[in-house]
Amino acid sequence: MTIEIELKFIAKPDTVAQLATWLVAWPHRHQPALPLTNIYFETEDKQLRRLDMGLRIRGRGDSYEMTLKTAGQTIGGLHQRPEYNIALTKPELDLSLLPAQIWPAGCQPDELQQRLKPLFSTHFRRETWRVSYRQSEIEVACDQGDISAGEFSEPLCEIELELQQGEREDLLAFAAELSKMEGVRLGSLSKAARGYHLAQGNPPRVVRPVPVMMVPAKATVEEGMRAAFMLALEHWQYHEELWLRGEPGALAAIREALDTLRQVFSLFGALVPRKASHQLRQKLTVLEEALNDEALEAESFCYSPVWLDTQLALTNWLVASRWRQFIDQKADARLQGSFKRFADIMLGRIAADLRETFSTVHQLNEYQDKSTRLLRQLLAVHLLAGAYDSAAVTNWLEGWEHLLQAVREQQHYRLDSLCRQALKQPVFWLNGSV
16 A cells, blocks of 8 residues: 555646746656556445545556555645555456455455446546655656546646655645646546546536535544635635636635635634734735736636645645644644534624624614625634534524625615524524633
8 A cells, every 4th residue: 555645736738838848947757658548437326436435447558557546635736545556467357456454344345346337537648757856756747638438528637746755845845836837726626536527427516605614523623723724725626616617606606715714714813823824824815816806717817826826825734734833832732622612612702793793783884884794704603513403503594694695685674684583593502701
C-alpha cells in the first residue's frame, strides 16, 4: 500500500502548451507522452462507491495494472488516499491479489468480483516530468484526452502534481509556483468522480443551499473549525463548476460560500488570533472585490491567478494547520474542548444578537439595512447546528429565512409578523452562557 498525495488542476490547452517551458526553471527528467487507457469498475448497486473505493485497470501498451483506491481525504484540490497497485499480465480483474484486510467485514471479494462490470473509461495521453524541488521529488503529469460513459463524454485536460519523495510542504509550495500561471484552476473532482457523474446519465448539477454542518458527537472545537472551513471551500468549488457551465444562481452561491468563510473566521476569532489568518483574509478581500465587477466572466476569472491563489492558500492553511504556530497553551486547551459546548454558547450569543437587532425594527429600509447581518448569522447557525434535533433546527432556521426572503422581495405587509414569529421561536440548543 502507498499513500497517494497529489494536487489536481484543470488546465486550458494553451497553458498545457507552456508547461514544458515553465518547468525549465527546475532540474527535472522528462518522459514523452504515452497513451493510457483506464477502465473503472462498479457493481449495479454502487457498492464500491458506498465504500468510498475506486477500482480500475490501467493499460500502457502491453502492460496492465489494477489499482484500488480506498477512503481518503480531499481538501481543495489536494487528494490523499491509500492505494494498492497490482501488476497484471492481462486486462482482467483479480481481486484475490489484493490484501484481504482491506475489505470491510462481510464483504467477500470473490462474490464482489462476479458483480463488477465496466462503468466508464478514460483515454488520454500522459506526459510527465520528475522535478527536483527543495528537498522533494515531485511528478508533474499532464493528461489530455476524454472521459466517457456510454453516450456521454467530456474532455480531459489536467495537470497533476504527485509527491514521489519528500515533504507535503514542498508539494504545496511548488503548487503555489504553478498558481502564478494563467489558465489553471484546482480540480476538486477526481477523474473517477467525473466518470461516475457521466455514468449516471450526466444529470444537471443544481445550485445548493449551504447545508447544516454535521460533525462527530465527540468532536473538538478545532475539529469543528476545520470542518467548517472545508464545508465552505467545498460549497465554493461545487458552484465554481456550475458557474463555468452557465448555471444561473451559481455566482450568488459562490459569494455565499465566501460569506461562510468569513463567518468561520468570526466564530473562532476568539480562539485563533487574527494574525494567524491575516494573509489569507487579505487574499479573500481581493477576490471578493474582484467579484463585484459586473462584466465578470466565469471562463476567465475561474482560471485566473487571483482565484487559484486564494483557493490554494486556503487549502494550504487547512492541510498544514497554519493557525497552530500562533496559539498558546490556553488557546490550545480551548480548541481541544467540546464543539457541542462551544455551539451551545455561540448559538445563545447569535440569538441574543438577533433579538437586539430586530426587536425594534419596523420600516422596510431598517429591515434592508440589517438583512446582511441576518444572512451572516444564519450562515453561522448552519455551521453550529448539526448536533441538535434536525426538525427543531429546520423550524428555527425557516422562521428567520422566511423573514430574510420577505425583505429581499420587499413584502412590506409581512415583515413585522414574520419578525415576531421568528423572535418567539423556542431555542433548540442548551441555553448556556460563557
